[in-house]
Amino acid sequence: MNLGESENILYSTQTVIKEALEKLGFGDDMFDLLKEPLRLFKVRIPVLMDNGKVHVFTGFRAQHNDAVGPTKGGVRFHPDVTEDEVKALSIWMSLKCGITDIPYGGGKGGIICDPRKMSFKELEKLSRGYVRAISQVVGPSKDIPAPDVMTNSQIMAWMLDEYSRIREFDSPGFITGKPLVLGGSHGRETATAKGVSIMIKEALIKKEIDILDAKVVIQGFGNAGSYLAKFMHEAGAKVVGISDVLGGLYDPNGLDIDFLIDRRDSFGTVTNLFKKTISNQELLEMDCDILVPAAIENQITVDNAEKIKASILVEAANGPTTLEATQILSDRGVLLIPDVLASAGGVIVSYFEWVQNNQGYYWSEEEVHEKLEKIMIRALNKIYQTHQTRGVNMRLAAYMVGVRKVAEAVKYRGWI
Numbered sequence: 001m002n003l004g005e006s007e008n009i010l011y012s013t014q015t016v017i018k019e020a021l022e023k024l025g026f027g028d029d030m031f032d033l034l035k036e037p038l039r040l041f042k043v044r045i046p047v048l049m050d051n052g053k054v055h056v057f058t059g060f061r062a063q064h065n066d067a068v069g070p071t072k073g074g075v076r077f078h079p080d081v082t083e084d085e086v087k088a089l090s091i092w093m094s095l096k097c098g099i100t101d102i103p104y105g106g107g108k109g110g111i112i113c114d115p116r117k118m119s120f121k122e123l124e125k126l127s128r129g130y131v132r133a134i135s136q137v138v139g140p141s142k143d144i145p146a147p148d149v150m151t152n153s154q155i156m157a158w159m160l161d162e163y164s165r166i167r168e169f170d171s172p173g174f175i176t177g178k179p180l181v182l183g184g185s186h187g188r189e190t191a192t193a194k195g196v197s198i199m200i201k202e203a204l205i206k207k208e209i210d211i212l213d214a215k216v217v218i219q220g221f222g223n224a225g226s227y228l229a230k231f232m233h234e235a236g237a238k239v240v241g242i243s244d245v246l247g248g249l250y251d252p253n254g255l256d257i258d259f260l261i262d263r264r265d266s267f268g269t270v271t272n273l274f275k276k277t278i279s280n281q282e283l284l285e286m287d288c289d290i291l292v293p294a295a296i297e298n299q300i301t302v303d304n305a306e307k308i309k310a311s312i313l314v315e316a317a318n319g320p321t322t323l324e325a326t327q328i329l330s331d332r333g334v335l336l337i338p339d340v341l342a343s344a345g346g347v348i349v350s351y352f353e354w355v356q357n358n359q360g361y362y363w364s365e366e367e368v369h370e371k372l373e374k375i376m377i378r379a380l381n382k383i384y385q386t387h388q389t390r391g392v393n394m395r396l397a398a399y400m401v402g403v404r405k406v407a408e409a410v411k412y413r414g415w416i
C-alpha cells in the first residue's frame, strides 16, 4: 500500500458517507451522527483454557444506527479485530440494509482471538462468555448477531443457547445463521455466495460475456468463497483461481472445484495440500474476466489496481478495495459491484430467518432463493441507475442508495 493511501477502513467509509450525504443534500449534522456508531461496547471475556490458565479475551459490539429498526450484523473471530474495524463493519451493515430495503440498522461484533489455535471447548466457552457480556444490549428486537469470518452455525447455536438460558425462554430470533434444527433458514449458509453469484450473472449480462466463456478468480475459500466457486462451476463458468490465507492455486484450464471443496478444512484452508502455489497478491493479478475478493480488507490498492486483468470485480468480502483503487478501476472501465451490495445476500437471508422465527412458519429453499434474487436484482438496478444518472462510481452510488434510508428515518424521528 502506498504512503497516504486510506488503509483505515473507518476513515475510508466516513469519506464516502460524507460525499454521499452531500450529494443527497443532507447537512453536516447528519454526517456527524452517521460517521460513528451510536453505541460501541467493549467487553472483557475470561475463559478457562484447556491448559488450566485463564485467558481474558477482548470483544466488541457496535450498533451503528437503529432509526430504521433493530441493529443487525455478524460477529467475527479473528486475531486482527480492532475497534475501528468493527465500527466500519457496523456502518456497512446499515448501508447493506438500506440498499436492500430490509427493516434493520447496522450492527457488528468481533472478538480478538484465533479460533484456529483453540479447542472446541474453548470456543464454546468464549462464545457463551461473549453473549453473557453483551446480553443486556442485544435481543430479537434490539440487536441480532449472525456469523462472519471464522464463526459458523455451531457458534451461533452456543450463543443462542446461552442467551435463552439467561432470558429463561427459547429465543430463536435473537441470532441468525443457526443450524436448521434450531430454527435456522434454508439457504442461509450459502446465502452470501448465492447473492454474489446473482450479481455476477447480472454483471456478465451488462458486459455481454457468456457465462460459459467466463473465467473466475476467487480470493478466499471459506463460507463465501468456496460456495461461490461451487455455484460458478455449476453454472458453467471456469474457476481458474482460488486462494486461502496460505496462498493461491491457478490453472487456466479450470480447477477441480469438487475436490477442493471436499478437502478444505472448516476454516477454508486447502492450498496446504499442494506443492505448487502462488501468492495471494499474484492471484489477484492473474488472467480472468471476473475477480472476487472473498477474504479480508485492503487487498486491492494503488499497488495492484492497474494490474488487475478482470473486467468485472465483485466484492464478496467487506472492504477489499481501497478508495484510491476504486477510482483507478472505475476510470479503467472495470464494472465494480461494491461490497455493500455484493455481499448483502447473507443479511437478506438472515432477515428471512428472523421473519420465519417470528412467525413460526418455515419456507422452502426455493422460496428463499426466489425472494433473495428479487431483492438483489432490484438493489443492483437502483444502484446502477444512480451510477449512470448521477455520474458517480458504483461505490458512491451504493452509499447514496444505502445511506438515504437511514438519514430519512433519522429525520422522521426528529433526531436531526
Ligand SMILES: NC(=O)C1=CN([C@@H]2O[C@H](COP(=O)(O)OP(=O)(O)OC[C@H]3O[C@@H](n4cnc5c(N)ncnc54)[C@H](O)[C@@H]3O)[C@@H](O)[C@H]2O)C=CC1
Pocket (backbone or CB within 6 Å): 147, 148, 149, 150, 151, 192, 219, 220, 221, 222, 223, 224, 225, 243, 244, 245, 246, 267, 268, 269, 280, 294, 295, 296, 297, 316, 317, 318, 319, 343, 344, 346, 347
Ligand atoms: N459469512 C457471511 O455470511 C458473510 C461474509 N462476508 C464477508 O466475506 C469475507 C469472507 O467471510 P467468510 O467466507 O465468512 O469467512 P471464512 O472465515 O469462512 O473464510 C475466510 C477465507 O479467507 C481466507 N483468508 C483469511 N485471511 C486471508 C488473507 N490474509 N489472504 C487471503 N485469504 C485469507 C481464509 O483462509 C478462508 O479461506 C469477509 O470479508 C466477510 O466479512 C460478508 C457478508 C456475509
Ligand SMILES: O=C(O)CCC(=O)C(=O)O
Pocket (backbone or CB within 6 Å): 072, 073, 074, 075, 096, 144, 145, 146, 147, 148, 176, 177, 318, 343, 344, 346, 347, 348, 350, 351
Ligand atoms: O447475516 C447477517 O445478519 C450479517 C452478515 C454480515 O455480518 C455481513 O453482511 O457482513
